[in-house]
Amino acid sequence: MSESKKILVGEDSSIIINLTKNVLAFDNFQMKAARNGKQVLELLEKEEFDLILMDISMPVMDGVECTRQIRALADQTKSKLPIIAISGNIHNYTPEEFRRLGFDDFLQKPLNYDKVLATVKKFLS
Structure with a gap:
């Protein structure tokens, strides 16, 4: 059995965090949540992750x-x-703009x- 992958979720909605955690756990992914970008950076400093989902x-x-800081x-x-x-994409970013922003x-x-x-x-297979 391979080690489960760790995902860091930057998201301020408890509902989305809980749903995401349940969905990811179903496929044996581990998840940690941060409520804002500052907390994402703090967790990333202390721990290793395989992927980030970022609101x-x-x-x-x-x-x-x-x-940008990562x-x-x-x-x-x-x-x-x-x-x-x-994102709800209120800024109407195109996929190309998301890539330019570092995503x-x-x-x-x-x-x-x-x-x-x-x-x-x-991204993790």
Whole structure:
């Protein structure tokens, strides 16, 4: 049995955190949640993760700024982690703009959990 992959979720909604945790656990993924970008960076400093699901709109530090700071990290492993944006896309970013902002992929809210799992597996298989 291979070791389960660890996913860091930056999301301020308890409902989305709980649903995501249940869906990911079903496929043996471990998950840690952070409520804002500052907490994402703090967790990333202390622990190893395989992928980040990042809400764009969070208090304290949003997902775009947090992703920019992750991409600028000296640690090459952490700076190159797959980061998937989660957004209602109020800014109407195109997929190309999400990539320019440092994201590897994008999931639209409301989340389709089959698509969440498929996207996570695409980057972790």
